[in-house]
Amino acid sequence: xxxxxxxxxxxxxxxxxxxxxxxxxxxxxCVLQEIKCVDEKFPAKDFEERGxxxxxxxxxxxxxVALLSKHPVDDVIRGVPGYEDENSRYIEGVIVPDDAAPxxxxxxxxxxxxPAPGPKYDYKLDWMQAFEAHLSDRLALEEAAIxxxxxxxxxxxxxxxxxxxxxxxxxxxxxxxxxxxxxxNIGYTEALNQLIGEPFYTFWDYQRGxxxxxxxxxxxxxxxxxxxxxRLDSGGVDRDARDPKKGDDSVKPxxxxxxxxxxx
DNA sequence: ATGGTGGAGCATCCA
Numbered sequence: 001x002x003x004x005x006x007x008x009x010x011x012x013x014x015x016x017x018x019x020x021x022x023x024x025x026x027x028x029x030c031v032l033q034e035i036k037c038v039d040e041k042f043p044a045k046d047f048e049e050r051g052x053x054x055x056x057x058x059x060x061x062x063x064x065v066a067l068l069s070k071h072p073v074d075d076v077i078r079g080v081p082g083y084e085d086e087n088s089r090y091i092e093g094v095i096v097p098d099d100a101a102p103x104x105x106x107x108x109x110x111x112x113x114x115p116a117p118g119p120k121y122d123y124k125l126d127w128m129q130a131f132e133a134h135l136s137d138r139l140a141l142e143e144a145a146i147x148x149x150x151x152x153x154x155x156x157x158x159x160x161x162x163x164x165x166x167x168x169x170x171x172x173x174x175x176x177x178x179x180x181x182x183x184x185n186i187g188y189t190e191a192l193n194q195l196i197g198e199p200f201y202t203f204w205d206y207q208r209g210x211x212x213x214x215x216x217x218x219x220x221x222x223x224x225x226x227x228x229x230x231r232l233d234s235g236g237v238d239r240d241a242r243d244p245k246k247g248d249d250s251v252k253p254x255x256x257x258x259x260x261x262x263x264x
Numbered sequence: 265a266t267g268g269t270g271g272a273g274c275a276t277c278c279a
Binding site: 009012013034037060062114206207209210 | 279
């Protein structure tokens, strides 16, 4: 079973490239971030035609997440339980295949937090605290569970092309990385660290020729519960999705790329 | 020091 995540930076602006990637990559489950549309505007039909069940937690202009699955989905929730959030940043459900064991999938778009310090950064840290509490609750269920998405956290210096230049950024500040490490300390494992033996990026800014210079950062992350880790098979980063010259060049690529794992 | 790009939606905000 292939489970993927992609910050698409507007589903409306990106649809041809997104559908092209779905037809090639064929994920069983995919969470999307920054769809930037309300539920009614989400192009559900395009995905239903491809065999997906569609669950959306949309928002006008900013944010917005979706959960797409070729298998039935139970217990869908929108928003981190117990946390009041004016933004649509989280969706979760239990994937129930007929031919494999269930897996809980949570898709998240964690706040960017810039500029730091300030109210936006406080919001990021609050969000991370609430999410940690949720991760902890889910861990106690002892289920196979995967929490994946745009974490807006660069966990290690190897995840940024210029660590010194990024020292004060909300994505890389010590408090941010410490909050992320707590996700690991309570018992989750980063899937792609296990599977990719070298540093990699998942985002390249549109500005300053970042793609051509390979000035990227690593902010897409997949966290696995111990029960999901036992079933981990393979994983990867679809870097080609960021290349303006590859794929449907009638539309611009997202500044983020898809990440994925397969589990048995 | 600034601006460089891109999306939403129509003046700016966000990334």
